[in-house]
Amino acid sequence: xxxxxxxxxxxxxxxxxxxxxxxxxxxxxxxxxxxxxxxxxxxxxxxxxxxxxxxxxxxxxxxxxxxxxxxxxxxxxxxxxxxxxxxxxxxxxxxxxxxxxxxxxxxxxxxxxxxxxxxxxxxxxxxxxxxxxxxxxxxxxxxxxxxxxxxxxxxxxxxxxxxxxxxxxxxxxxxxxxxxxxxxxxxxxxxxxxxxxx
Amino acid sequence: xxxxxxxxxxxxxxxxxxxxxxxxxxxxxxxxxxxxxxxxxxxxxxxxxxxxxxxxxxxxxxxxxxxxxxxxxxxxxxxxxxxxxxxxxxxxxxxxxxxxxxxxxxxxxxxxxxxxxxxxxxxxxxxxxxxxxxxxxxxxxxxxxxxxxxxxxxxxxxxxxxxxxxxxxxxxxxxxxxxxxxxxxxxxxxxxxxxxxx
DNA sequence: TAGGACATGTAATGCGTTACATGATTAT
DNA sequence: ATAATCATGTAACGCATTACATGTCCTA
Numbered sequence: 001x002x003x004x005x006x007x008x009x010x011x012x013x014x015x016x017x018x019x020x021x022x023x024x025x026x027x028x029x030x031x032x033x034x035x036x037x038x039x040x041x042x043x044x045x046x047x048x049x050x051x052x053x054x055x056x057x058x059x060x061x062x063x064x065x066x067x068x069x070x071x072x073x074x075x076x077x078x079x080x081x082x083x084x085x086x087x088x089x090x091x092x093x094x095x096x097x098x099x100x101x102x103x104x105x106x107x108x109x110x111x112x113x114x115x116x117x118x119x120x121x122x123x124x125x126x127x128x129x130x131x132x133x134x135x136x137x138x139x140x141x142x143x144x145x146x147x148x149x150x151x152x153x154x155x156x157x158x159x160x161x162x163x164x165x166x167x168x169x170x171x172x173x174x175x176x177x178x179x180x181x182x183x184x185x186x187x188x189x190x191x192x193x194x195x196x197x198x
Numbered sequence: 199x200x201x202x203x204x205x206x207x208x209x210x211x212x213x214x215x216x217x218x219x220x221x222x223x224x225x226x227x228x229x230x231x232x233x234x235x236x237x238x239x240x241x242x243x244x245x246x247x248x249x250x251x252x253x254x255x256x257x258x259x260x261x262x263x264x265x266x267x268x269x270x271x272x273x274x275x276x277x278x279x280x281x282x283x284x285x286x287x288x289x290x291x292x293x294x295x296x297x298x299x300x301x302x303x304x305x306x307x308x309x310x311x312x313x314x315x316x317x318x319x320x321x322x323x324x325x326x327x328x329x330x331x332x333x334x335x336x337x338x339x340x341x342x343x344x345x346x347x348x349x350x351x352x353x354x355x356x357x358x359x360x361x362x363x364x365x366x367x368x369x370x371x372x373x374x375x376x377x378x379x380x381x382x383x384x385x386x387x388x389x390x391x392x393x394x395x396x
Numbered sequence: 397t398a399g400g401a402c403a404t405g406t407a408a409t410g411c412g413t414t415a416c417a418t419g420a421t422t423a424t
Numbered sequence: 425a426t427a428a429t430c431a432t433g434t435a436a437c438g439c440a441t442t443a444c445a446t447g448t449c450c451t452a
Contacts, residue, residue, distance in 0.1 A: 025439085026317060026320070027439090027440095029324075030320060033320075033323070033324040033327075036324070036327065037324075041403090041404075041405095042404070042405070043402095043403055043404050043405080046404090047403095052323065053320060053323055055314065056314045056315070056316040056319040056320060056323075057315055057316065057317075057319070057320045058313065058315065058440090060440060060441060060442095061404085061405070061406090061441095062405090062406075062407090062439095062440070062441075062442095063439080063440065063441090064405095065404095065405065065406075066439085066440095084403085084404095084447095084448080085447075085448060085449095086446095086447060086448080087403070087404065087405095087446080087447045087448065088404075088405080088446095088447090089403085089404065089405090090404090090405095099327075102324070102327060103327050103328065106321050106324055106325065106327060106328055106332070106336075107328065107332050109335070109339065111343075112316075112317040112318040112321070112339060112340065112343050113315065113316075113317045114314075114315070114316050114317070114318060114343065114347075115256060115313075115314070115315040115316075116253065116254045116312075116313070116314055116315075117254070117255055117256065117311065117312070117313040117314075118254040118255065118310075118311075118312050118313075119224060119255075119310040119311045119312070120310040120312060121254040121255070121373055121376060121377070122224065122228060122231075122251060122254060122255045123304050123310070124369055124372065124373050124376070125231070125250065125251055125254075125369055125370055125373040126227075126231035126234070126235075126300070126304055126369065127304065127369040127372075128366075128367050128368060128369050129231075129234065129297075129300060129301050129304055130301065130304055130305065134304070134305050135369075137307070138304075141307065141310060142310065145309075145310050145312065149312075168326075169326050170326060171322055171323055171324065171325040171326050171333075172323055174322065174325075174391065174394075175319055175322050175323040178319060178322070178387060178391070179319070181387060182383075182387075185380075185383050189376065189379060189380075193372065193376070196372075223411085225411090225412095239431090239432075239433095240432070240433070241430095241431055241432050241433080244432095245431095256412090258412060258413060258414095259413095259432085259433070259434090260411095260412070260413075260414095260433090260434075260435090261411080261412060261413090263432095263433065263434075264411090264412095282419090282420080282431085282432090283419070283420060283421095284418095284419060284420080285418080285419045285420060285431070285432065285433095286419090286432075286433080287431085287432065287433090288432090288433095
């Protein structure tokens, strides 16, 4: 197969911004949103994100603290010092402007970026360099990966989101179910591929 | 809802490396694999990637050229100058060591990373801050995004991969079908969510 | 009473993207 | 003959991750 065999005539653009150039990146709004759901310190934001948004939007601590600083400078959040014992700590909350900025961003009908980085599919793509048995083992690994994820969704993510739903915050649960079912689908799809290969 | 409501007791690790520390990142192997499939210059690698791997593994030009330089220094590829007119150009091919490194990496049973960055699900997660109609509009936008992607898969990606399959390179097609059906599932799932909300 | 896990945050580094540059080819 | 697009590549910048630092609480 030559490179041209796989080369597209006109590569399509998946993502394009619209409207005025957003002053903040998506991470800033993720932080705003998590604050709105009740997280107060950078660490609480990290904990909350790890148990929810992390599976479709990664936020690492340095990003969180960077965004908090930016947002504070811009007046979208206010922070106050609230040390515990000798350990410094800062608690933040949304300002009215912050709440408004979040809602505006949520409603903004901008193209929704979707990026997937999947080592499983990448290796599958190159699997012509392998023996059939190695390919099978690999597809099984893809399936097991989603099986582990599904377990985590069922035992941790969905229960926590259910609790939130009882308090009236419903969409974390809708999102968690979406993720859960996605992995159910991935398991089934990988299983089908295993069948084909057998 | 407090932050604790959503916070997990013990955040699970999705990705862990095993075995010796890999001397190259995944991008390097992606470049090796694309060279093996027939791409010769950095630009051809870019073209091929844009029409295939890009939907589950993004590779931008600077990454490609960086990796080519690394791989050449390590002896996994060899490059020769092949200018066209006054325009410089370098053509690369795998060395035996490069072919071997690629196959070893493909067989290596290391944890398969999977990262998703989905603005659609992120906004859905925060949708409690919105009116029902705005949420509906947003879910529709998620569905339409996958509808556009599906169209691209059907009209471009799958046909190109089919051509490659006729030449005996089968797994790009398996991968493309996987991606295609993923978007079919996403369309259905988003549609179901729209129903729920109506 | 010391070792580990929790809580909170930052510095340094490196990976990736945006924007640019330059020559060739095609269209009008 | 000029603009647009294709082809090829690089420099500069910024975002993100890895690794670290520091204090506190629990527990054996």
